[in-house]
Amino acid sequence: MAIWDRNKVAPSTLNGGNEYVEGDFPTEETLNAANNNAFYAVDYAEALGDTPDTSQVGNIGTPTVTLIDNVKTIDGVSKTFKKFKFANLKGEPSDMMKSVYDPDSKEADAFDSTNHKYNNSTSGLASATTQSAIDEIAGAVDGLDSSQSTHLSAPLPHKMLVDGVAYNYGFSQTDGFVKFLYEEVE
Numbered sequence: 001m002a003i004w005d006r007n008k009v010a011p012s013t014l015n016g017g018n019e020y021v022e023g024d025f026p027t028e029e030t031l032n033a034a035n036n037n038a039f040y041a042v043d044y045a046e047a048l049g050d051t052p053d054t055s056q057v058g059n060i061g062t063p064t065v066t067l068i069d070n071v072k073t074i075d076g077v078s079k080t081f082k083k084f085k086f087a088n089l090k091g092e093p094s095d096m097m098k099s100v101y102d103p104d105s106k107e108a109d110a111f112d113s114t115n116h117k118y119n120n121s122t123s124g125l126a127s128a129t130t131q132s133a134i135d136e137i138a139g140a141v142d143g144l145d146s147s148q149s150t151h152l153s154a155p156l157p158h159k160m161l162v163d164g165v166a167y168n169y170g171f172s173q174t175d176g177f178v179k180f181l182y183e184e185v186e
Helices: 011-017 028-048 130-153
Strands: 053-056 064-074 077-087 158-162 165-174 177-184
Touching: none
Parallel strands: 053 077
Antiparallel strands: 064 077, 158 165, 165 177
């Protein structure tokens, strides 16, 4: 007859602490102990799943995470499990040192991009600050936009060389048909 009391059984008491192998016949007592451990594991998992103690999270001080007793009554018996307690997650009050937020002693607005150094050695830009690099790139993009508009509006925007003769060419559409247009460049 199976008797389960949901109390953890030490592994050393199961099969004399030896691993079961094929051909072993566990006793009723051993099966009961294994089932008790399974129930204990479920109870333990449920206890760990309890909401952590966060009553002191907002305190200021050295942050800590500790395991505290979590007493549960299971089958009328009090059992002690563990759960996490978080405290002082705001950390110690302190001021950031000037060497961290202003290492070059600029004493200027850190969010103003004109105060940021810019390395133009690989970009090919003439700019010395981040903001001037952004402005230079924006100007180049504006130039590309106007070049593209001119290209799209030109009737013969492309060039080709055929047997040493230069031609401008383009495409048009009339009555659902695409036309190839070209003319010799003078």
